[in-house]
Amino acid sequence: MSEMRRVTAICNGTVIDHIPAGHALQVIRMLRIDTNRSNPVSLVMNVPSDKLGRKDVLKIEDLELSQEELDRLALISPHASVAIIRNYGVAEKRVVELADELVNVASCTFSNCITQNSREPLPQKLRVVSREPMEVRCYYCGRGQDLDEIVENIL
Amino acid sequence: MSDVVTMDDLTNKEIVSILDDAERLVPVAKGDVHLPLLEGKVLANMFFENSTRTRMSFEAAMKRLGGSVLNFTSVGTSVAKGETLFDTMQMVDGYADVAAIRHPQQGAAQYSADAVGIPILNAGDGAGNHPTQTMLDLFTIREAHGTLEGLNVVLVGDLRYGRTVHSLSHALVRFGATLTLVSPESLRMPEEIVSDLREHGADVTETVNLDAALPDADVIYMTRIQKERFPDDDEYSKVAGIYMLESSDMASAKNGMIVMHPLPRVSELHPSLDSTENARYFQQAFNGVPTRMALLCRCLGVKVPKKVK
Numbered sequence: 439m440s441e442m443r444r445v446t447a448i449c450n451g452t453v454i455d456h457i458p459a460g461h462a463l464q465v466i467r468m469l470r471i472d473t474n475r476s477n478p479v480s481l482v483m484n485v486p487s488d489k490l491g492r493k494d495v496l497k498i499e500d501l502e503l504s505q506e507e508l509d510r511l512a513l514i515s516p517h518a519s520v521a522i523i524r525n526y527g528v529a530e531k532r533v534v535e536l537a538d539e540l541v542n543v544a545s546c547t548f549s550n551c552i553t554q555n556s557r558e559p560l561p562q563k564l565r566v567v568s569r570e571p572m573e574v575r576c577y578y579c580g581r582g583q584d585l586d587e588i589v590e591n592i593l
Numbered sequence: 594m595s596d597v598v599t600m601d602d603l604t605n606k607e608i609v610s611i612l613d614d615a616e617r618l619v620p621v622a623k624g625d626v627h628l629p630l631l632e633g634k635v636l637a638n639m640f641f642e643n644s645t646r647t648r649m650s651f652e653a654a655m656k657r658l659g660g661s662v663l664n665f666t667s668v669g670t671s672v673a674k675g676e677t678l679f680d681t682m683q684m685v686d687g688y689a690d691v692a693a694i695r696h697p698q699q700g701a702a703q704y705s706a707d708a709v710g711i712p713i714l715n716a717g718d719g720a721g722n723h724p725t726q727t728m729l730d731l732f733t734i735r736e737a738h739g740t741l742e743g744l745n746v747v748l749v750g751d752l753r754y755g756r757t758v759h760s761l762s763h764a765l766v767r768f769g770a771t772l773t774l775v776s777p778e779s780l781r782m783p784e785e786i787v788s789d790l791r792e793h794g795a796d797v798t799e800t801v802n803l804d805a806a807l808p809d810a811d812v813i814y815m816t817r818i819q820k821e822r823f824p825d826d827d828e829y830s831k832v833a834g835i836y837m838l839e840s841s842d843m844a845s846a847k848n849g850m851i852v853m854h855p856l857p858r859v860s861e862l863h864p865s866l867d868s869t870e871n872a873r874y875f876q877q878a879f880n881g882v883p884t885r886m887a888l889l890c891r892c893l894g895v896k897v898p899k900k901v902k
Contacts (some may be wrong), residue, residue: 522645537718546700548699549721550698550699550719551698551699552678552696552698552699552700552701552704552718553704555677555678555699557677558677558678558679558704559677559679560679560704560707573783573785575785576700577703578699578700578701578703578704579698579699579700579703579718579719579721580599580699580700580721580722580785581699581785582783582784582785590901592878
């Protein structure tokens with residue numbers, strides 16, 4: 439059975455495919471779908487994939503992801519494919535591209551970084567220093583970021 | 594940009610050129626030659642954390658070149674009232690031509706450099722970087738060995754929290770140094786730094802054994818185990834005093850090997866070492882003056898004359 443048939447097609451919204459297996463819940467948290475929105479969400483985990491072996495898929499109804507949200511997604515799921523669905527058809531495919539610098543996407547996870555003072559007004563900045571394997575550092579303090587912890591620090 | 598936040602802000606060519614400038618400025622640093630290159634310029638010494646040598650040598654450097662200094666400590670200022678670093682630095686931007694900043698939080702120097710228009714010299718940010726110290730360390734190494742190329746350097750002690758060794762190791766591998774990192778397990782060099790060093794093609798060995806590393810060393814760079822950076826006293830007492838050098842240890846050293854230390858020392862260098870030919874840490878402390886003179890001139894766009902007399 440195809441993984442797409444495991445949940446029903448959506449009328450309008452976003453389908454995020456090719457999420458690394460087991461990471462769909464992190465994606466939901468990163469996109470703040472769990473706290474800030476009431477959109478219906480269908481989630482499929484650990485289904486077979488030619489490209490990834492196993493993968494997760496998310497279908498979010500009545501929400502079209504913005505570029506800023508795609509940037510966030512890139513942090514934990516840089517190879518995800520995103521389709522914008524309108525009236526049951528794919529209206530647009532969007533590519534997730536990890537920028538070299540992530541501005542105000544997530545705050546530094548290091549407890550002694552200058553940016554920990556929430557009253558400091560300059561933006562949070564993370565630098566992507568390597569893509570394979572993924573390595574992200576704080577622009578200010580230079581500390582390597584634990585990608586699991588970053589999910590907790592999404593702005 | 595003329596900020597110096599990490600050693601990445603300087604190319605190898607710039608490093609050598611600044612060291613050459615510093616060398617010519619030694620008579621000025623000693624007060625033997627009067628050369629008011631920075632007359633009318635103001636340095637803000639922004640020290641949010643304690644310092645003896647860095648602060649004083651910045652001040653000496655600026656004053657020997659005819660400039661003046663505004664000294665700032667966080668005690669008794671608006672910082673104690675909760676002022677942000679951003680706001681404090683806005684004020685400095687209006688009062689001074691250049692600022693040296695030391696701060697307990699990592700990233701504070703880069704943050705300041707982004708917050709203001711005047712050049713920022715990082716004088717130590719938490720456990721991050723201390724590039725002006727690195728410049729005087731390189732000056733001291735070159736003074737002793739005549740070169741920075743291809744030396745065997747042993748870094749000892751607190752490599753985890755020690756910002757001087759973070760900046761110095763980055764710079765040394767750019768000049769082809771072989772590095773031996775000697776530390777207790779709990780104070781090893783941060784992983785991202787070791788990986789950067791190896792990416793540069795550096796030959797890096799990590800060990801807990803100082804005795805084995807000593808005979809091949811051209812430079813031994815000792816550091817203090819920094820009590821103030823430990824979360825609790827128990828953790829500190831497990832590793833305090835683990836590495837010590839005294840004059841008798843010099844018997845197994847190579848000819849010309851030098852012992853350096855950013856100071857202050859606690860017990861890691863026995864006073865018996867002070868009178869040996871190997872000891873360079875007091876000379877190293879003096880070298881902070883000509884090196885910081887050269888850095889201040891660079892930041893302010895002032896050329897150091899080819900002949901200083």
